[in-house]
Amino acid sequence: MNTEIHNRIAVFRAERGMTRKELAEAVEVNPQTIGYLERGDYKPSLELGMKIAAIFDVPVEMLFSFEPFESVAAALRRSGEN
Amino acid sequence: MNTEIHNRIAVFRAERGMTRKELAEAVEVNPQTIGYLERGDYKPSLELGMKIAAIFDVPVEMLFSFEPFESVAAALRRSGEN
DNA sequence: TATTTTTGTTGTGTTAACACAACAAATCGT
DNA sequence: ACGATTTGTTGTGTTAACACAACAAAAATA
Numbered sequence: 001m002n003t004e005i006h007n008r009i010a011v012f013r014a015e016r017g018m019t020r021k022e023l024a025e026a027v028e029v030n031p032q033t034i035g036y037l038e039r040g041d042y043k044p045s046l047e048l049g050m051k052i053a054a055i056f057d058v059p060v061e062m063l064f065s066f067e068p069f070e071s072v073a074a075a076l077r078r079s080g081e082n
Numbered sequence: 083m084n085t086e087i088h089n090r091i092a093v094f095r096a097e098r099g100m101t102r103k104e105l106a107e108a109v110e111v112n113p114q115t116i117g118y119l120e121r122g123d124y125k126p127s128l129e130l131g132m133k134i135a136a137i138f139d140v141p142v143e144m145l146f147s148f149e150p151f152e153s154v155a156a157a158l159r160r161s162g163e164n
Numbered sequence: 165t166a167t168t169t170t171t172g173t174t175g176t177g178t179t180a181a182c183a184c185a186a187c188a189a190a191t192c193g194t
Numbered sequence: 195a196c197g198a199t200t201t202g203t204t205g206t207g208t209t210a211a212c213a214c215a216a217c218a219a220a221a222a223t224a
């Protein structure tokens with residue numbers, strides 16, 4: 001298995017004003033682990049992926065993708081917000 | 083990480099008339115691996131979970147869940163199909 | 165500015181998630 | 195019934211995904 005997985009953990013975390021420590025506690029992993037995931041140092045288990053998605057109350061596919069996510073700016077532009 | 087993950091891989095596979103070998107080839111894993119997942123012998127990586135969901139064209143949450151899935155019979159009853 | 169908090173880096177250790185193989189058992193097709 | 199195919203079980207091996215720790219650097223706060 002060598003497909004890269006892109007994630008928006010940092011974006012959702014920033015939006016909710018959470019530190020990595022808080023998110024780590026919420027999903028019961030080591031805070032370092034959140035850092036590794038955000039930096040793409042390693043890829044999560046399904047279990048962890050689903051837990052993080054549940055914390056943010058979004059579908060897994062909104063948080064993780066095989067394709068790079070478009071920038072938040074582009075998404076906002078497209079949504080008509082600005 | 084010790085939360086059980088339930089899956090409906092076998093259900094979706096049966097619905098599509100796929101063997102484990104075919105599904106394994108589609109997601110590029112060993113056929114045995116599909117068997118392990120279906121029997122709950124081990125839990126998939128997010129990468130593999132997402133790939134399988136993509137093959138079946140369903141959201142990850144429809145294929146995997148922390149809670150036991152209701153029986154297909156119950157779901158069909160509830161959907162009004164029978 | 166000084167202190168506290170958060171994030172990044174490096175290192176060590178464990179083990180579950182995979183691969184592969186061999187064989188048995190169950191199921192399917194003729 | 196028999197052969198082919200699919201699934202289940204067992205065993206061995208590899209390594210990435212985690213934990214934890216220590217420390218440094220960066221950022222935030224007082």
